[in-house]
Amino acid sequence: MGDRKQEQREAFRADDPAAGPLTTDQGVEVDHTDDSLAAGERGPTLMEDFHFREKLTHFDHERIPERVVHARGAGAYGFFEPYESCAEFTRAAFLQDPSVRTPVFVRFSTVQGPRGSADTVRDVRGFATKFYTSEGNYDLVGNNFPVFFIQDGIKFPDFVHAVKPEPHNDIPTGASAHDTLWDFVSLQPETLHAIMWLMSDRAIPRSYRMMQGFGVHTFRFVNAVGKGTFVKFHWRPKLGVHSLVWDEAQECQGRDPDFNRRDLWDAIEAGEYPEWELGVQLVAEEDEFAFDFDLLDATKIIPEEQVPVRPVGRMVLNRNPENFFAETEQVAFHTANVVPGVDFTNDPLLQARNFSYLDTQLIRLGGPNFAQLPVNRPVAPVRTNQRDGYHQSALHSGTNYFPNSLGGGCPAHAGAGANAYTHYAERVDGAKIRRRSPSFEDHYTQPAMFWNSMADWEKRHIVAAFRFELGKVGTMAVRARTVERLAKVNGDLAAQVARGVGVPEPSGTEAADKLSSPALSLESLGGDGSV
Numbered sequence: 001m002g003d004r005k006q007e008q009r010e011a012f013r014a015d016d017p018a019a020g021p022l023t024t025d026q027g028v029e030v031d032h033t034d035d036s037l038a039a040g041e042r043g044p045t046l047m048e049d050f051h052f053r054e055k056l057t058h059f060d061h062e063r064i065p066e067r068v069v070h071a072r073g074a075g076a077y078g079f080f081e082p083y084e085s086c087a088e089f090t091r092a093a094f095l096q097d098p099s100v101r102t103p104v105f106v107r108f109s110t111v112q113g114p115r116g117s118a119d120t121v122r123d124v125r126g127f128a129t130k131f132y133t134s135e136g137n138y139d140l141v142g143n144n145f146p147v148f149f150i151q152d153g154i155k156f157p158d159f160v161h162a163v164k165p166e167p168h169n170d171i172p173t174g175a176s177a178h179d180t181l182w183d184f185v186s187l188q189p190e191t192l193h194a195i196m197w198l199m200s201d202r203a204i205p206r207s208y209r210m211m212q213g214f215g216v217h218t219f220r221f222v223n224a225v226g227k228g229t230f231v232k233f234h235w236r237p238k239l240g241v242h243s244l245v246w247d248e249a250q251e252c253q254g255r256d257p258d259f260n261r262r263d264l265w266d267a268i269e270a271g272e273y274p275e276w277e278l279g280v281q282l283v284a285e286e287d288e289f290a291f292d293f294d295l296l297d298a299t300k301i302i303p304e305e306q307v308p309v310r311p312v313g314r315m316v317l318n319r320n321p322e323n324f325f326a327e328t329e330q331v332a333f334h335t336a337n338v339v340p341g342v343d344f345t346n347d348p349l350l351q352a353r354n355f356s357y358l359d360t361q362l363i364r365l366g367g368p369n370f371a372q373l374p375v376n377r378p379v380a381p382v383r384t385n386q387r388d389g390y391h392q393s394a395l396h397s398g399t400n401y402f403p404n405s406l407g408g409g410c411p412a413h414a415g416a417g418a419n420a421y422t423h424y425a426e427r428v429d430g431a432k433i434r435r436r437s438p439s440f441e442d443h444y445t446q447p448a449m450f451w452n453s454m455a456d457w458e459k460r461h462i463v464a465a466f467r468f469e470l471g472k473v474g475t476m477a478v479r480a481r482t483v484e485r486l487a488k489v490n491g492d493l494a495a496q497v498a499r500g501v502g503v504p505e506p507s508g509t510e511a512a513d514k515l516s517s518p519a520l521s522l523e524s525l526g527g528d529g530s531v
């Protein structure tokens, strides 16, 4: 298959601006665009000047709302190809044939800051991939951490309100160093695992090209005979995983706030195409309860010692977008954009996301027709009875209802063939409750595992990050409560952080102050003395 997405994009190209003189939106040639039409040399501007009014009105409406999270991003096109057929686990067409390349668009992002914020802040990074498959669009909307901060999407507004700048003064932006976040963290210990990642060097990637991606949730593959297999997705960068250190990150924020997006753009322009391997952790349905955590809990990983990552294909990004707004800004990812062979689980975070993305895009992209935009448009044929609405750009004809014996434009039948999406027939029964399985309550085992897996120098970076961020919190009770939570992860970690942020060490935590190690002082980490 050629690059069907690129061929499709050609059809959307605007008229060649170099081909002739300036016109209005109506195609009328314009003789003058520098002076508005006025009543006399020193008179008022005339309403009659339609070119003047159209030009200003269009400009006045150029901005759309930025994403409520992940507002700042950088994107690129490329392709995905599987290494071998995954038919044993999934019927998804894009995972069957190594000779078939599926076009993709990927958007990397920071989460907390606004569109104009700096790239190299301490934050999670989004890693969202749209596969334009022959069976429709599949979006893998992931992050560069394998775990998330909360277990249930109903808490997402609370979490994001706590992460964002404070409501009264919109301060601070950038690093997540303020009272509200740490108040939330200290009151919601389910955040701790992701917080450990956030305080690690993973939160300041050197380059998007050197960043891992994770689907985070447990999803479900379904094969041609309807058998389900649990699956976690992993993207591994060919260049390896590399981070900045804190003083580099801070310097980049000042010298080049576009550090990561420029790096991605320049590499692709130079023909150094970044590449990732897609890997999957597969768990048989029979083994759903074989772990001491719940597969539906997005604050937990499946340790790779227990379930190794199996490589299934590679993705290469080889083309920069032509227009940032049209493509990177207007792209709309959605966890519910799945294709036959990929299905959901009952992870309550995933279920909430399946509602939230379409909902927010209806306002961000101005109504229900944003799937018609060039970057969102599938390469698979689209035949629906959906009509009208803001920004409708398709010329539909004929009837638009089902069932329909008159024909004339409306799809005559719903797909019943092998290509139709059928939801996995998972058995569900139970009382309506707001409770999860008991392992959802274990907030400390995996953060401790993360801490224990770190080398000494990585631990020093984590302690320094906690001291820097928590040291900015004005409310001492919040500092103390956070340290108490950390004591349940690791006493040594808690004691070192406590010493740096001026709160009592939780009892029973005795630790040498490893930060005094000559190998790496706080100064060399760019700390600001807040410790």
Ligand code: HEM
Pocket: 066, 067, 068, 069, 070, 073, 107, 108, 109, 125, 126, 127, 128, 141, 142, 143, 147, 148, 152, 153, 154, 156, 215, 216, 217, 298, 331, 332, 333, 349, 352, 353, 356, 357, 360, 361, 364
């Ligand atoms: C945007 C990932 C949890 C709501 C994004 C984006 C990514 C992402 C990568 C940016 C997409 C882009 O580049 O356009 C994740 C991951 C999550 C998570 C990996 C947890 C595993 C949630 C939850 C909610 C949510 C729980 C709400 C219930 C949103 C919204 C946007 C967004 C509203 C903006 C979308 C837009 O305006 O197009 N998320 N997210 N996310 N996310 Fe999430």
